[in-house]
Amino acid sequence: MGNYYQPEIETMPVEQLQKLQSERLVEQVKFVYDNVKFYHEKMDEKGVKPEDIKGIEDLHKLPFITKDDLRDQYPYGLLGVPLSECVRIQSTSGTTGRRVVAFYTQADLDVWEDCCARAIMAAGGTKEDVVHVCYGYGLFTGGPGLNGGSHRVGCLTLPMSSGNTERQLQFMEDLGSTILCCTPSYAANLGETITEKGLKDKIKLKAGIFGAEPWTEEMRHNIEETLGIKAYDIYGLTEISGPGVSFECEEQAGMHIQEDHFIPEIINPDTGEVLPEGEVGELVFTCITKKAFPLLRYRTRDLCYLTRKKCSCGRTHIRMHKPTGRSDDMMVVKGVNVWPSQIEAVLLKQGFQANYQIVVDRLGNNDTIEVQVELTPEMVAANDKTVAQREKEIVAGLKSMLGIKVDVKVVDPKTIVRSEGKAVRVVDKRNLYQ
């Protein structure tokens, strides 16, 4: 066990918290300047010396770092300590380019697991709980992160990993899992199977911690209802450490950022200017305790806003609103910005479940976009509307949400392939990036 797990830090008065951040920032900036050539050169280029950073008020003087920088520095360019001090790597999936490999010292792992432990406790977890982790294990941070956090809380931990739904449900029933950790799309998938098999009474789940992909409020309600639980959001990035950078408390009104380890900023993505609290912009993080893979002012490309409004849970750490989109997820279709989450919101509002796929293609110079969505078993049973009627309603809903005409195809239940990890929502056949 590390020495980092200090629940009292979560309710520390803001002034005291910011003093702690300032101390850690000053120390961290000196550390990276002395130990990472990349930062040394970047700061020199900008004419900033470590002694210019006297506290969090000077954070804006530091240069940004982007995902491209991480890729350019692959694999060892950002190491803050000798490789012999590192005990673990994790990695991004690398679907949009070169993988990012993040390194951890034992102390870095302790911090990460503590953050996940806090997330589990915020979802009501205690040592009496049985935590069912069906995030993927391996290079992906979901499984190892929540697994480590669950150990720290003292919960019985089921390292299920993803896939094999039959076995998941068997263990859930036999071992009495109480907290489920997975992607929201897999939680919806499990909920659907539990309903079909009539297992709801045999499942003891009370809470779920879901992240690693965007999900809507409608999807949350849907999961809460089918699984009979309270569903909590969790946020993190491999580059920053993994899940647990921020998470929801019982208020479910934004995720508390673990500010004793990560300092957030919101910037205008075009100009880099820091925006005031409450304004939507790109989320930027500075890690103030991480040593193996230290990041200063890392641009996440997630768009959201921050609020320090008092939270009834007692935590003083700033909250981030669920990202409204990620520049990576955003598609430009027919010249309009489209986020899959917007389409999902329309579908769920009309009573569909999150079993859908978006296919984007190009015919000549014109983009085409088609949304395929499954009828729910309830819709089939009710038989109160024709497929054509439903399609027409969705087309109208999407037109008013996005301002463009989207083709819609309503298909039979169980037609669209289910995901066991991150769902593939978008199939873009235009090959714009090749």
Ligand SMILES: [Zn+2]
């Ligand atoms: Zn709270």
